Amino acid sequence: VGSKRNLESNSERASTLNQLLVEMDGFDMSDSIMVFAATNLVKHLDPALLRSGRFDKKIYFDPPNFSERKSMFEMYLEDIIIPEELSYAILSDRTAGMTGADIANISNQSKINAIQRGQEEVGLTDSDIQIAIDEVMIGREKRERMMSDEEKERVSYHEAGHALMGYILKDSEPPVKVSIIPRGEAALGFSQPKHQTHPTHQTHPTHQTHPT
Numbered sequence: 001v002g003s004k005r006n007l008e009s010n011s012e013r014a015s016t017l018n019q020l021l022v023e024m025d026g027f028d029m030s031d032s033i034m035v036f037a038a039t040n041l042v043k044h045l046d047p048a049l050l051r052s053g054r055f056d057k058k059i060y061f062d063p064p065n066f067s068e069r070k071s072m073f074e075m076y077l078e079d080i081i082i083p084e085e086l087s088y089a090i091l092s093d094r095t096a097g098m099t100g101a102d103i104a105n106i107s108n109q110s111k112i113n114a115i116q117r118g119q120e121e122v123g124l125t126d127s128d129i130q131i132a133i134d135e136v137m138i139g140r141e142k143r144e145r146m147m148s149d150e151e152k153e154r155v156s157y158h159e160a161g162h163a164l165m166g167y168i169l170k171d172s173e174p175p176v177k178v179s180i181i182p183r184g185e186a187a188l189g190f191s192q193p194k195h196q197t198h199p200t201h202q203t204h205p206t207h208q209t210h211p212t
Helices: 012-025 066-076 088-094 100-117 126-137 149-168
Strands: 175-179 190-193 200-204 207-209
Touching: 066 088, 066 100, 088 126, 100 126, 126 175, 149 175, 149 190
Parallel strands: none
Antiparallel strands: 175 190, 190 200, 200 207
């Protein structure tokens, strides 16, 4: 409803937003009416909604911190056994920058991975969880995506560079995983530092992007 209006169109959505803005200008201090709104796409909102007087108080929610992620894993995985070598703190460390929805997806996908293994033992393995983390962060493996030897060499150098810088630079974290297996829509490989929001992508052997 609150997306930016296009001056060249007169859509029903724009008309609804116009009426909403008119009504919000008409509130009186004694009306006892409170308007709440939420969005995860602030940059797409119509500027009129963000002007002073529309919404008097704005509250921003950051992605969960270390202890919050740890508590989420405890909640989502409380009904299943995790490996002894893992802990909820380690899982929180591996998912820095992820949202609550991401952690919920990882927990569900981990259980699906365990079921698909077809093993009789009850519980998750480290592999079940790490595969789920990789799929949520980057996408599923695409081993059918064939790369030439030259592409493999370039991707290897690129990701090795990220890993090396993680050890050399003072304010960087060493990687927890490096891969040259294609994933998702565009990533030919990735290097996952310990505390980075998202691992770095190589979208083309000669063109790299590094979203953070």
